[in-house]
Amino acid sequence: MLPLSHDEVVHGKRSILDRMPGDAWQKFANLRAYYGWMWAFPGKKLLFMGNEFAQGREWNHDTSLDWHLLEGEDNWHNGVQRLVRDLNLTYRHHQPMYQLDFDHRGFEWLVVDDHDNSVFVFARRDRAGNEIIVVANFTPVARHDYRFGINQPGRWREILNTDAGHYHGSNLTNGLLHSQPVHSHQREHSLSMVIPPLATVWLMREGE
Numbered sequence: 001m002l003p004l005s006h007d008e009v010v011h012g013k014r015s016i017l018d019r020m021p022g023d024a025w026q027k028f029a030n031l032r033a034y035y036g037w038m039w040a041f042p043g044k045k046l047l048f049m050g051n052e053f054a055q056g057r058e059w060n061h062d063t064s065l066d067w068h069l070l071e072g073e074d075n076w077h078n079g080v081q082r083l084v085r086d087l088n089l090t091y092r093h094h095q096p097m098y099q100l101d102f103d104h105r106g107f108e109w110l111v112v113d114d115h116d117n118s119v120f121v122f123a124r125r126d127r128a129g130n131e132i133i134v135v136a137n138f139t140p141v142a143r144h145d146y147r148f149g150i151n152q153p154g155r156w157r158e159i160l161n162t163d164a165g166h167y168h169g170s171n172l173t174n175g176l177l178h179s180q181p182v183h184s185h186q187r188e189h190s191l192s193m194v195i196p197p198l199a200t201v202w203l204m205r206e207g208e
Contacts, residue, residue, distance in 0.1 A: 001043060001044055001046060002038055002041065002043040002044065002045050002046065003045075003046035003048075004016060004038075004046065004047050004048055004051055005046060005048050006048050006059055008048070009048060009050065009051070009055075009058055009059045010058055010059050010060075011058075012058075013058070014058060015050070015051075015054075015055055015056055015057055015058055015059075016031060016051055016054075017031050017054045017055070017056055018056060018057070020034075022140065024076070026140055026198060028054065028076045028079070028080065028168065029140075029162075029163065029169060029197065029198035029199065030138075030198050031054055031080060032079070032080060032083050032162035032163070032167055032169065032198075032199070032200075033136060033137070033138065033162050033198050033199050033200045034200075035080075035083060035084065035087060035162070035200075036083075036087065036134075036136070036160065036162040036199070036200025036201075036202070037120075037134070037136050037200050039087040039088075039091055039097075040097065040122075040124060040132070040134040040200065040202060042101050042102070042106065042107050042124075043101065044101070047084070049065060050065045050066070052080070052081060052084045053069060053070055053077045053078070053080055053081040053084075054069075054076065054077050054080040055069065055077075056069070075168070076168045078168075079166070079167035079168035079169070080167070082166060082167055083162060083167045086160060087160070090159060090160050090202065094132055094159075094204065095126040095127075095128075095130065096123075096124040096125050096126040096130050096131055096132045097124050097132060099126040099127055100124075100125060100126060100127065105125060106124060106125050106126070107122060107123070107124060107125070108122060108123045108125070108151075109121075109122050110122055110123055110133065110148055110149060110150065110185060110187075111148050111185060117137070117139065117143055117146070118137065118138045118139045119135070119136065119137050119138075119143060119146065119195060120135075120136045120138075121133065121134065121135045121136075121148050122134050123150075123151065130205070131151065131152055131205060132159075132202055132203065132204055133150065133156065133191075133202070133203040133204075134200065134201070134202055134203075135148075135193070135195055135200070135201045135203065136195075136199070136200040136201075137195040137196065137197060137198065137199055137200075138198065139197065139198070140197045140198050141197055142172055142194060142195065142196055142197045143194065143195040144194050145192050145193075145194070146192065146193055146194070146195050147182065147184050147190050147191070147192045148184055148185055148190060148191060149183070149184040149185030149186060149187030149188075149189070149190045150179060150187060150189055150190060150191055151187065152189075152205055153179040153181070153189035154178075154179055154205050154206070154207055155176060155177070155178055155179075155205065155206040155207055156176070156177045156178075156179065156191060156203040156204065156205050156206065157175070157176050157177070157203065157204055157206050158173060158174045158175060158176075158177070158201055158202070158203055159202050159203065159204045160200075160201065160202040161173050161174075161196065161199060161200075161201045161202075162196075162199045162200050162201070163196035163197070163198070163199035163201075169196065169199065170196060170197065172194060172196035172197070172199075173196075174193050174194060174201070176206070177191050177192075177193055177203065179191050180192065191203075
């Protein structure tokens with residue numbers, strides 16, 4: 001289980017959003033990147049009420065949630081709410097994200113030791129061998145032309161990007177990527193992409 005429960009957002013601990021470092025833009029970007037990572041990582045997810053739209057204050061059992069944050073002009077809170085909706089829909093639609101949740105065959109690290117760039121890459125896999133690649137950049141610096149090795153060469157499409165403008169990110173996206181026969185990370189084929197700042201990206205293979 002991967003819970004963000006009420007115990008994380010009460011008793012002087014501050015909200016999840018408020019505990020993120022940086023200015024307001026970085027706080028929201030960090031939160032979106034974290035949610036993108038959490039949904040993609042093996043295990044079942046639990047999100048406490050208010051976290052789905054990034055409530056800024058601690059949860060208080062004596063008052064209602066701060067629904068007013070979603071009113072008026074479209075804002076960062078609306079963006080987080082849309083992201084959580086899309087994470088749920090995309091997760092349910094792609095079997096590699098959940099079918100082998102409790103089996104070692106369903107998960108593989110592709111990049112786990114890039115301390116300099118704070119980039120992590122892993123693959124989720126279903127029983128048929130289909131993969132979703134998850135790329136996360138936990139710094140406020142975009143990583144251009146970032147190359148990493150992959151198991152399955154071909155065309156890979158970005159199916160979720162927590163930095164998308166739709167979520168009030170900087171909208172640094174990739175679209176369709178083509179693998180190359182370039183050795184990287186002990187693999188014969190690799191992808192080169194831009195990884196947005198403070199973001200998690202999901203990639204799905206579309207074919208050769």
